[in-house]
Amino acid sequence: MIGGLPHIEVIELTSRLTDESTEIIGKELSNLGSLSSLAFDFHIVGNLQHFLQNSIPWKERRLIQFIFLAGKCPQNWARSPPILHGIKKYKRFLGYEGGGDERNSGLPRAIEDVLIRSNCFLLRGHGKLKALSELGTQNTDELRYCRIEECVALETIINRNGLEMSAFSNLEVLIVYKLSNLKSILCLEMEEGQSSSSPSPPPPLNANSFTNLTTLHVWKCPLIEHLFSSGFMLQQMSNLEDLIVIGCEGLKGMIPEGEKVEYEALTKLSSLLLGSLPEFVNFFEGVPTCWQSLDYVTIMGTPKLRKLPFDTNSAPNLKGIDGSEEWWDALEWDNHAAKLQLLL
Numbered sequence: 001m002i003g004g005l006p007h008i009e010v011i012e013l014t015s016r017l018t019d020e021s022t023e024i025i026g027k028e029l030s031n032l033g034s035l036s037s038l039a040f041d042f043h044i045v046g047n048l049q050h051f052l053q054n055s056i057p058w059k060e061r062r063l064i065q066f067i068f069l070a071g072k073c074p075q076n077w078a079r080s081p082p083i084l085h086g087i088k089k090y091k092r093f094l095g096y097e098g099g100g101d102e103r104n105s106g107l108p109r110a111i112e113d114v115l116i117r118s119n120c121f122l123l124r125g126h127g128k129l130k131a132l133s134e135l136g137t138q139n140t141d142e143l144r145y146c147r148i149e150e151c152v153a154l155e156t157i158i159n160r161n162g163l164e165m166s167a168f169s170n171l172e173v174l175i176v177y178k179l180s181n182l183k184s185i186l187c188l189e190m191e192e193g194q195s196s197s198s199p200s201p202p203p204p205l206n207a208n209s210f211t212n213l214t215t216l217h218v219w220k221c222p223l224i225e226h227l228f229s230s231g232f233m234l235q236q237m238s239n240l241e242d243l244i245v246i247g248c249e250g251l252k253g254m255i256p257e258g259e260k261v262e263y264e265a266l267t268k269l270s271s272l273l274l275g276s277l278p279e280f281v282n283f284f285e286g287v288p289t290c291w292q293s294l295d296y297v298t299i300m301g302t303p304k305l306r307k308l309p310f311d312t313n314s315a316p317n318l319k320g321i322d323g324s325e326e327w328w329d330a331l332e333w334d335n336h337a338a339k340l341q342l343l344l
Contacts, residue, residue: 008035009036011029011032013041017043025040026047026051027054032055037064037065038065040067041070042068043070043071045098046110071097071098091120092117094122096124107126116139116142118142121140123147123148124148126151129151129153129154130154131159132156132168133157134159134161143171145171145172147174147175148175148176148177154181154182155183156183156186158187166208169208171213175219176221178219179220182224184224185218185227186210210236210237216237216242217243217244217245218245219247222248222249224248225251226253227254228259229255231259234261234265234287235265237266238265242270243266243272243273245273246274252279252281253284254283259287261287264290265290268293270296271296272296275299275302277302280304280305291318294310295319300322300323300327307332311333311342318342
């Protein structure tokens with residue numbers, strides 16, 4: 001079939017085929033010498049491995065755009081709206097569902113070989129990975145967009161070792177979804193087996209993790225109690241523009257009480273959406289904040305939140321706040337005029 005088109009440069013075939021057809025087409029794709037763009041659901045990791053070992057354009061780095069799917073990926077996974085957004089902008093996408101049976105609870109070799117060249121990555125259903133940074137800085141340095149779903153063992157995105165290696169220093173978009181065991185985005189605590197008799201040492205001076213992050217979406221992660229686990233993490237995310245937190249039942253606030261923050265927080269944040277956070281009480285109590293860029297706010301399902309950190313003076317560009325009438329009426333305001341002006 002495809003073998004009769006030896007000079008074809010662009011192929012897009014992401015619909016799920018039978019195992020037999022996928023294997024046959026995968027082998028034919030590996031024989032095409034002019035490919036510059038390929039979208040294909042390899043299904044079985046072995047099919048992807050065969051392609052990587054035999055494709056001349058891949059080995060010579062002439063395959064400059066790709067969408068590679070492998071594992072138990074749902075049909076038309078790559079066509080879902082959030083994934084399409086990442087693919088259109090970043091061009092080199094890897095989607096993998098599975099993992100946990102490999103060495104060091106990591107990823108299959110073929111997935112690692114593609115990941116190191118990818119700038120857009122979706123991982124779903126990994127069974128043993130406890131920290132995403134355990135995938136290795138060398139494998140994830142190119143990533144700009146990362147979405148993690150339903151990885152039951154995942155406890156944090158970046159652990160102490162990952163921070164010291166400046167993991168995810170180029171990442172622009174991070175989306176985490178249904179991570180039932182996630183406790184933090186960035187963990188400063190020492191690794192297991194190291195001395196815990198004294199407080200964690202201060203963060204590395206030159207750590208660049210998350211310094212380019214502009215979008216953070218956290219969905220249905222019930223064990224997170226504070227979105228920003230430390231003042232250090234808050235400062236690392238100083239370029240954040242878009243923040244969504246929905247369905248995190250254990251979230252109490254944005255940052256633990258007593259955390260020190262040297263600079264005004266989230267000065268570039270323009271969009272904020274909070275929803276279904278039954279235990280959420282406060283934003284940044286005692287932390288200097290600047291809302292000069294804040295444009296639009298939606299807050300739903302936060303019955304314990306009684307006071308907002310912004311008003312018409314601290315957020316001069318804020319067009320309004322969208323929330324339920326009952327919640328809005330129960331809010332406490334220092335400036336009653338702001339309450340009337342900001343209600344949408």
